[in-house]
Amino acid sequence: MHLSSLNPRIEKVQYAVRGELAVRSEAIAEDIKKDANSHPFSAVVACNIGNPQQLNQKPITFFRQVAALTEYPDLLAPENRPTTSKLFPEDAITRAETLLRDMGAPSIGAYTHSQGILSIRRTVADFIRRRDGDAFPTPDPNNIFLTTGASSGVQTVLGFLIGHPDVGVMIPIPQYPLYSATLSLYGGKGVPYFLNEKEDWGMSVVELTESIAAARAKGTDVRALVVINPGNPTGQCLSRENMQEIIRFCHDERLVLLADEVYQVNVYDPDQKPFHSFRKILLEMGEEFSDLELFSFHSTSKGVVGECGRRGGYLECTHIDSQVMAQLYKISSVSLCPNVPGQLMVDLMTNPPRPGDVSYPQYEKETKGIFDSLKRRSTMLSDAFNNMEGVTCNPAEGAMYVFPRICFPKKAIKAAEEAGKLPDEFYALAMLDATGVCVIPGSGFGQEKGTWHVRSTFLPREELFDDFIDGLRNFHQEFMAKYKDE
Ligand SMILES: Cc1ncc(COP(=O)(O)O)c(C=O)c1O
Structure with missing residues (x-):
């Protein structure tokens, strides 16, 4: 095999979260292992990926x-x-x-049912009922597929949608690149819609309408809309009204809705901006919308669980045709079963210790500790960016990231050009070299033309946070001073 003989779609796949910056940061970490003085810092801080236990978050x-x-x-x-x-x-x-x-x-060394262990699917169904309220029936466990992380559920559903190369799926910009990468791999078209930075990264139906019209005018067969809520990399939590509008839009345009809800627990001001599942809002909207097809995704990687490496998740199907469900079951069977330790983690996440259980006090203390600390760290990091010259940063209402916008001096843009990099890549690489902090340039997620961002997690340990922020602040000051326009 060589590159020219590969499936050409493989080469087109881009995944910035583990791209150039991450590769360089791994090389630096190796240098430091061999020689502790090889760089002006003692360790690489991986803020490129929402991987809490990598940064020492303790498992529950x-x-x-x-x-x-x-x-x-x-x-x-x-x-x-x-x-x-x-x-x-x-x-x-x-x-x-x-x-x-x-x-x-x-033994957990055995394959399980292809859809996942039935009792765990029942547990998930019960969790969904408790989360969304008793007004709606408990979901049928047959409509739930346990998955090897949310990623595999997303990929399965995208694979179902892309029947020919003109099929388009609407994806947010900025977006978590699982979507664009999978669309490239399967040969579908990403139909971008922009999130509104000035409105806390909210979604606008006007923007959705323009985007779908433009894509359809070019002959794209737009079939689905992806919503990430709370957002990655943007951290926004959608309001109930906004979600209703999105559901109406999908209904009017006959789109399947894919709701990526992996950050549903990472919601930092639930009184002002609570998390609502798309399932709940859809069912509340009643009979008229009973033909809107919805796939919802959840994961054990995020929240306060952070068990990314166990690869647990689930996919819930609402209003999906029974023949399609049969095909979903068939395709799940092709890979035999979802990862079993991940399935068990889904059980624990959706049915944790409750008041009165022996383990409850410790569980409560640990999860509250992680949640409160994430909330404090999110504010500390967005405040720090907002206090830097030329930077504005919306607070993270949810998820694990801030996505500050940086206004670079012309001289920095020119220097980036000369180095063959985009300005945000140039900045992120300089940050990595100076501080050891690995963030991802906004161009890896998509951003409005002429704007530049970086995405950083706020996962470094809280006791190291002051140093972490000082390092970023000093780097930024030096960078801006170095490239100050005359
Ligand atoms: C929005 C979003 N969806 C899905 C995933 C993948 O989650 P999992 O680890 O469950 O595959 C991530 C991971 O960062 C994510 O941010």
């Missing part, structure tokens, strides 16, 4: 206790129970036993 104890017991079931054998009971709380032991029993196999 109860979740790992259950995971440990399911990984090594000998701990549950009668002869080992006395020792196990000293090491593990009773509710973790019971949960591990229940999960192993419900799997229909004595």
